[in-house]
Amino acid sequence: MNSIGYSHLLAFILHTVSAILAFLSQPESGLTLGKLVVPEVDFKGSNKTLLVVETDHVVFEDINIVGLIFTNEIITAVSHLLGVIGFFLYTDAMMRDGRHLESVRRYVEYAVTAGLLEVALLVGMGSTSFYQVLFILLSNVAIQLMGYMSERTQDRMRQIYYSLGGFVLLAPSITVIVWNATLVKGMERVEELAYFYLALYVLFGVHNLFDHVLPFWRNAIDRDTGYNILSVATKIGLSWLLIAITFKTYKDAGVALEPTIDMDFVVLQDALRYAIIAFVVVGLALTAFVLPKPKGSAVAATEAEKTGLMATIA
Incomplete structure (x- = not known):
């Protein structure tokens, strides 16, 4: 077993716990549900004057952000469970062909979960623009x-062109x-x-x-393990920062969410902020210096580096 399997196991456990907590944290009442709309324009002529009346056409409504986070965490946990099964039980198959199966698993998951988190x-x-959401979802894919x-x-x-x-x-x-964040008022x-x-x-x-x-980066931090570390920090960290900020906003406004969560949300936000940074730094450090490395590189780069940037490796 190598660092990829261990990081999948850790990610599966953490995302499962996060999903359970998100499910238990969903308010039964009091939370304003979001909606996504597009403008519906009506041109009206009156007394030789053309009036343009714009109203909202609702595309989606009753969007519960805590429920959305719960769904995202469940999808992520299941994806990492597939990684655990693959690297613990079918290691040779997962390592074959430049870890192609792992790449497919990861990018299919990210195509869904990275976009849902942005939504x-x-x-x-407080954004209600369906166009913004559609643009971000398609851009993420x-x-x-x-x-x-x-x-x-x-x-x-x-590789460089695709990355850039x-x-x-x-x-x-x-x-x-x-x-959008810079224009939000009343949400600390x-x-x-x-x-x-x-x-x-x-x-x-x-x-x-x-x-x-960068060969030194590639040799120190395994590609797939690094992605798993970043994924845990990003999805869990941002999700719970959003929940903490949202609940704090309702608390400051005197709006009761049922069931009531008796928690200092400022302390939670501070803890999450430092936890995100620490998890990334410590996780990548452990990957570089402690966890066992997979055999062989995920990116066959040696020949290209020897013969020039434009070389194609056979």
């Missing part, structure tokens, strides 16, 4: 395709979420949440790029 953040910040393609090609420059392409696709989504620390989102999502791209171009 939870947007709706939690495209980003995961870029990541998958960067791992399947053995041409160094294509992912950053380009991520930039508008980051802009939408961070900009929501900008901090958005900046944590920015940093953590960018870290995935940095890890992907460094794994392709």
